[in-house]
Amino acid sequence: MGFDPACFDRLRINRSAVERRAATLPARRSVKKDHQAAWLLKAISCIDLTTLAGDDTPGKVRRLCHKAMRPVRADILEGLGVSGLNLTVGAVCVYHNFIETAVDTLAGSGIPVAAVSTGFPAGQIPLELKLAEIEASVKAGAKEIDIVISRAKVLTGDWRGLYEEMRAYREACGDAHVKAILATGELATLTNVARASWVCMQAGADFIKTSTGKESVNATLPFSLVMTRAIRDYHRLTGYKVGYKPAGGISTAKDALAYLVLIREELGRDWLDPHLFRFGASSLLGDIERQLEHHLTGAYSAAHRHPMS
Numbered sequence: 001m002g003f004d005p006a007c008f009d010r011l012r013i014n015r016s017a018v019e020r021r022a023a024t025l026p027a028r029r030s031v032k033k034d035h036q037a038a039w040l041l042k043a044i045s046c047i048d049l050t051t052l053a054g055d056d057t058p059g060k061v062r063r064l065c066h067k068a069m070r071p072v073r074a075d076i077l078e079g080l081g082v083s084g085l086n087l088t089v090g091a092v093c094v095y096h097n098f099i100e101t102a103v104d105t106l107a108g109s110g111i112p113v114a115a116v117s118t119g120f121p122a123g124q125i126p127l128e129l130k131l132a133e134i135e136a137s138v139k140a141g142a143k144e145i146d147i148v149i150s151r152a153k154v155l156t157g158d159w160r161g162l163y164e165e166m167r168a169y170r171e172a173c174g175d176a177h178v179k180a181i182l183a184t185g186e187l188a189t190l191t192n193v194a195r196a197s198w199v200c201m202q203a204g205a206d207f208i209k210t211s212t213g214k215e216s217v218n219a220t221l222p223f224s225l226v227m228t229r230a231i232r233d234y235h236r237l238t239g240y241k242v243g244y245k246p247a248g249g250i251s252t253a254k255d256a257l258a259y260l261v262l263i264r265e266e267l268g269r270d271w272l273d274p275h276l277f278r279f280g281a282s283s284l285l286g287d288i289e290r291q292l293e294h295h296l297t298g299a300y301s302a303a304h305r306h307p308m309s
């Protein structure tokens with residue numbers, strides 16, 4: 001849609017009310033036993049299995065891709081009676097340099113490759129380089145592009161500038177899905193988080209995403225509450241469903257359940273699907289697999305028995 005500040009310029013977010021509501025979320029639904037296993041399998045299907053490290057290598061990315069295709073050990077799936085589920089993660093998320101390796105390894109699996117782009121994580125490079133990076137990543141086979149917004153545009157109230165930047169990213173992505181990373185931990189206020197969510201949605205973001213995983217504060221339930229309410233209101237206004245991706249620091253099955261409860265409560269069942277919800281996470285899958293094994297055997301195995309790559 002066009003840039004419409006009337007949708008967000010009167011927004012004010014009451015931080016203590018948000019924090020109070022967020023604190024009740026983990027206790028809002030008690031998900032136990034078989035239901036818990038089912039929710040955890042759903043969580044796996046929504047993971048963007050991620051490696052974004054300076055020491056990434058083609059071998060590490062290939063191993064991660066194999067984990068993405070078979071995220072849970074066969075004996076655990078068999079024990080749970082879900083061997084026929086063909087469970088995979090939602091996507092594999094890598095730096096540009098590893099797109100081709102990931103695309104080759106995942107060929108035939110139906111799992112898309114997501115690439116972080118636009119000078120991830122800080123985004124402090126010229127716009128033309130950002131657009132060139134997106135175009136190169138799409139050309140290399142990425143079906144999803146995770147862009148970072150310019151935090152300075154938010155912090156200086158340049159909402160039109162942010163809209164134009166996001167529109168340019170949207171166009172450069174072509175048919176690839178675009179996820180807008182707000183870097184919420186660097187936006188100073190929850191009101192800014194809400195406004196930035198609106199601007200990115202107006203400019204055509206398919207998903208809004210909390211964080212790069214590299215800020216000092218990454219995904220939290222309060223940020224998620226603010227962003228999912230913005231998604232809900234945008235859907236009411238336009239009929240368009242924007243996806244949500246919390247990312248950074250989500251590493252336990254318990255965290256994953258709290259986020260799924262939040263999505264169920266705030267956005268409803270339609271959003272509990274990889275088309276509209278993803279976790280950006282590098283280590284979450286290992287803890288979920290441990291939890292599923294515990295569900296079967298009553299014992300926790302060592303984390304090293306569930307390597308990511």
Ligand SMILES: O=C[C@H](O)COP(=O)(O)O
Nearest residue numbers: 213247248249280281282
């Ligand atoms: O987008 C994904 C994040 O970079 C992953 O963060 P994490 O390593 O804290 O799970």
